[in-house]
Amino acid sequence: MSNSILVVGGGFSGLTAAVEAAEMGYDVYLVEKESYMGGRVAQLNKYFPKLCPPTCGLEINFKRLKTNPRITFYNLAEVESVSGSAGNFNVTLKVNPRGTTPQCTSCKAGEEAATTEVPNEFNFGLDTRKAIYKAHPMAYPNQCVLDKDAAPADEISAIASAMPAGHVVPDQEAETVQLNVGAIIMATGWKPYDPANMDNLCFNSFENVVTNMMVERMASPSGPTEGKVVRPSDKELPKTVGFVQCAGSRDQNHLPYCSYICCMATLKQVTYIRENNPDADIYIFYIDIRSPGRKYENFYKKIKADEKVHFIKGKVAEIKAGSAPGSVVLVAEDTIGGGKIEQEVDLAVLATGMQPTGAHDQIPGIEYDDDGFVVEKDGITPCGCAKRPVDVVSSAQSATAAALRAVQTVRRAG
Amino acid sequence: MSELTKVQPDLAFIKGVMEAGGDTVNKCYQCATCSVICPLSTEESPFPRKEMLWAQWGLASKIAGDADVWLCHQCGDCSSYCPRGAQPGDVLGAIRNNAIKYYAEPKALANMLTTTSGVLGTVIAAMVVWLIVGYLWSLHTGESFPFPEGTVAYHKLFTFVPIDLVVLPVVGLVVWASYKGITSFWADINKGLGVVSYTGTTASPALGVLLSRYLVPAVKEILAHTRFNKCGQTAERAKGHKWLLWSFIILFFVTGIVFFINDFVYLLLGLGHFTPMPLYNPIKILANIGAIMMIAGIWMILQMRQQKTEEGTLKSSEQDWILIWLIFSVGATGIGAEFFRLLNLAPVAYTVYIIHLATVVTLFLSLPYTKFAHMLYRTTAYVYEQWRKDVLAGKAGFGMEKEIIPPAETVSKEEE
Numbered sequence: 082m083s084n085s086i087l088v089v090g091g092g093f094s095g096l097t098a099a100v101e102a103a104e105m106g107y108d109v110y111l112v113e114k115e116s117y118m119g120g121r122v123a124q125l126n127k128y129f130p131k132l133c134p135p136t137c138g139l140e141i142n143f144k145r146l147k148t149n150p151r152i153t154f155y156n157l158a159e160v161e162s163v164s165g166s167a168g169n170f171n172v173t174l175k176v177n178p179r180g181t182t183p184q185c186t187s188c189k190a191g192e193e194a195a196t197t198e199v200p201n202e203f204n205f206g207l208d209t210r211k212a213i214y215k216a217h218p219m220a221y222p223n224q225c226v227l228d229k230d231a232a233p234a235d236e237i238s239a240i241a242s243a244m245p246a247g248h249v250v251p252d253q254e255a256e257t258v259q260l261n262v263g264a265i266i267m268a269t270g271w272k273p274y275d276p277a278n279m280d281n282l283c284f285n286s287f288e289n290v291v292t293n294m295m296v297e298r299m300a301s302p303s304g305p306t307e308g309k310v311v312r313p314s315d316k317e318l319p320k321t322v323g324f325v326q327c328a329g330s331r332d333q334n335h336l337p338y339c340s341y342i343c344c345m346a347t348l349k350q351v352t353y354i355r356e357n358n359p360d361a362d363i364y365i366f367y368i369d370i371r372s373p374g375r376k377y378e379n380f381y382k383k384i385k386a387d388e389k390v391h392f393i394k395g396k397v398a399e400i401k402a403g404s405a406p407g408s409v410v411l412v413a414e415d416t417i418g419g420g421k422i423e424q425e426v427d428l429a430v431l432a433t434g435m436q437p438t439g440a441h442d443q444i445p446g447i448e449y450d451d452d453g454f455v456v457e458k459d460g461i462t463p464c465g466c467a468k469r470p471v472d473v474v475s476s477a478q479s480a481t482a483a484a485l486r487a488v489q490t491v492r493r494a495g
Numbered sequence: 496m497s498e499l500t501k502v503q504p505d506l507a508f509i510k511g512v513m514e515a516g517g518d519t520v521n522k523c524y525q526c527a528t529c530s531v532i533c534p535l536s537t538e539e540s541p542f543p544r545k546e547m548l549w550a551q552w553g554l555a556s557k558i559a560g561d562a563d564v565w566l567c568h569q570c571g572d573c574s575s576y577c578p579r580g581a582q583p584g585d586v587l588g589a590i591r592n593n594a595i596k597y598y599a600e601p602k603a604l605a606n607m608l609t610t611t612s613g614v615l616g617t618v619i620a621a622m623v624v625w626l627i628v629g630y631l632w633s634l635h636t637g638e639s640f641p642f643p644e645g646t647v648a649y650h651k652l653f654t655f656v657p658i659d660l661v662v663l664p665v666v667g668l669v670v671w672a673s674y675k676g677i678t679s680f681w682a683d684i685n686k687g688l689g690v691v692s693y694t695g696t697t698a699s700p701a702l703g704v705l706l707s708r709y710l711v712p713a714v715k716e717i718l719a720h721t722r723f724n725k726c727g728q729t730a731e732r733a734k735g736h737k738w739l740l741w742s743f744i745i746l747f748f749v750t751g752i753v754f755f756i757n758d759f760v761y762l763l764l765g766l767g768h769f770t771p772m773p774l775y776n777p778i779k780i781l782a783n784i785g786a787i788m789m790i791a792g793i794w795m796i797l798q799m800r801q802q803k804t805e806e807g808t809l810k811s812s813e814q815d816w817i818l819i820w821l822i823f824s825v826g827a828t829g830i831g832a833e834f835f836r837l838l839n840l841a842p843v844a845y846t847v848y849i850i851h852l853a854t855v856v857t858l859f860l861s862l863p864y865t866k867f868a869h870m871l872y873r874t875t876a877y878v879y880e881q882w883r884k885d886v887l888a889g890k891a892g893f894g895m896e897k898e899i900i901p902p903a904e905t906v907s908k909e910e911e
Contacts, residue, residue, distance in 0.1 A: 398576065
């Protein structure tokens with residue numbers, strides 16, 4: 082029997098659940114797969130409801146995390162298996178090596194010594210990183226990562242010797258940690274749906290067809306293009322941008338559910354593009370605009386009032402090469418005006434949806450539904466996007482609720 | 496939005512579409528993926544998204560006034576990309592089946608010929624008719640009935656006189672029903688176009704213009720299967736259909752020649768019987784090629800439809816299978832009759848021949864009443880589509896054709 086609580090996932094939901102449970106007086110283990118906390122929110126430029134940068138909500142949670150002695154957290158860690166029942170779960174963790182020590186907070190010297198460049202997954206491959214890196218400047222914990230497999234051995238030793246002595250530990254090994262917990266909160270979040278699956282949208286054929294998460298990274302001041310949403314092919318600001326809504330969502334061949342956030346994400350990204358370039362024309366192809374709640378509805382109204390933003394009711398079902406170099410043509414039926422529309426744009430943004438992490442990576446001992454969402458069981462409570470597609474506000478609410486449920490579980494069992 | 500239209504859903508129509516294989520229609524949420532994916536959908540009047548909405552709402556008159564459903568060859572691309580499993584391709588197929596019934600006169604024949612039991616009944620009834628006619632004719636000729644003596648020759652059982660006595664009334668009925676169907680369909684789609692003169696008349700083409708400017712190009716397109724070949728996932732289906740269509744043309748042609756030579760030339764010159772022709776006769780060779788193409792074509796269609804139905808790419812209704820098996824029976828009994836005649840197996844040969852005549856009459860009678868009528872309505876829709884373009888462009892309708900015939904001809908020559 083254990084009174085402690087395991088939170089799987091250190092994104093907005095997991096962080097919230099962990100600090101809420103700890104602040105109620107329970108011991109919490111927080112496990113995060115990436116080298117940094119904050120998950121998908123950390124990748125955004127701005128987020129709803131206040132359209133503030135991710136730091137504004139994450140910083141406060143990082144502070145609560147840092148100052149609460151009841152929370153033990155692991156980064157670069159994965160849950161390998163879960164067994165047992167409510168009140169008494171046995172959990173095996175694998176903590177992967179970070180290759181550095183906690184005082185290693187600046188990678189600069191090592192980065193200069195490194196030569197090999199690999200695609201930067203934090204920026205969805207829009208730029209590259211070195212074998213020693215920090216995912217982003219505001220990363221928490223503020224500690225470099227050595228990716229031993231990203232470069233040859235002699236380059237790794239060159240990096241190690243360029244860094245201050247004792248900072249880099251290339252031969253660190255993975256550790257296995259056994260935990261006994263009373264309740265588990267699953268906050269494993271989501272991945273952007275792979276746009277290559279929609280063969281008719283030709284994501285891999287055209288460089289200037291990007292995803293909404295790529296736009297977030299481009300718009301972010303710390304992103305690969307320093308806050309400018311540009312065409313990947315020539316790094317120019319696009320004069321026309323087309324948004325393809327429901328790219329994969331509400332589609333039984335892809336994600337059968339509505340991903341909830343993509344409409345608002347597009348409306349938000351319209352503001353990025355209009356700030357970058359006041360002359361840009363924006364075309365939004367949609368089935369229905371879903372802007373749930375008064376605040377979102379008002380935001381939608383505001384964007385709709387912009388005469389440079391054109392809404393076309395009809396899903397883009399074909400993307401082909403345009404006449405101007407790098408441009409693409411979005412083909413849809415205008416279901417209100419009638420007739421087919423072939424809109425040439427400089428940049429096309431696929432509003433891809435959310436696929437729960439459980440669709441690809443499942444933890445033995447956890448039950449998932451057909452789409453990969455975690456199924457709630459006694460002692461195992463999903464929250465945030467591991468449970469269903471939601472925005473940040475709802476994630477935080479469901480995380481708090483999950484923390485309460487976990488506390489109830491351990492009290493009942495204890 | 497100046498005036499409000501009250502939608503009067505025709506519930507019976509929705510039910511009819513759902514029963515005819517379009518039971519998925521209500522899953523559609525109007526994303527319009529289908530209209531873009533469709534390789535045949537046009538720029539100005541894309542389909543099948545609008546037809547899905549009309550079918551959901553029970554707007555029977557809107558559907559009746561829509562030629563676009565006939566421009567679909569049911570490749571199933573829209574269905575496989577449909578995010579909701581609404582199967583627009585199958586719904587359009589169901590709408591077409593319904594439309595054929597809607598335009599059929601008398602409806603009882605359509606109801607009978609679209610069920611398996613009805614078709615079997617019709618074939619048996621036709622066999623009975625042929626036997627009665629054959630018996631009465633044997634009284635006149637003095638041949639023994641049902642199996643005339645001597646070498647097998649079918650003119651001993653029937654000459655053209657009893658055959659024409661049975662077939663010509665059927666031809667008359669089929670021509671009348673086809674004419675009624677096509678003209679009501681044309682009137683509906685022309686009304687659907689919404690182009691009305693200031694006196695309230697709708698545009699209608701003169702017959703000559705209709706034939707020369709619209710029917711000829713439409714038929715050329717149909718013979719080449721230009722559109723069917725564009726049909727995404729099931730483009731292979733076009734091959735079997737093309738073989739079958741050409742076999743019908745060949746068989747129609749040889750039947751016409753034999754009818755002319757046998758029933759007129761030989762009769763007037765008193766030469767006796769033209770048939771049976773020896774196997775080396777060019778007409779016979781052509782007829783045999785037609786028969787083999789017919790069997791091969793319908794077999795390809797059957798295989799493809801079975802495969803695509805199993806895969807779930809397209810749904811097949813009872814009507815689809817009836818037509819396939821009826822055509823197959825006509826071909827098989829035709830070749831069988833010739834084969835057993837050559838073997839001189841009188842009882843088998845004459846029996847197969849009677850079945851052949853019965854299936855031919857049933858197939859022919861089916862023309863305006865069953866899926867077979869797609870020949871009439873799809874051709875009409877092809878013709879209409881060209882005409883609609885010209886009317887909307889102000890180049891045709893209300894007597895405008897005459898003035899612009901010369902420029903239109905030069906344009907079409909340039910295109911060629």
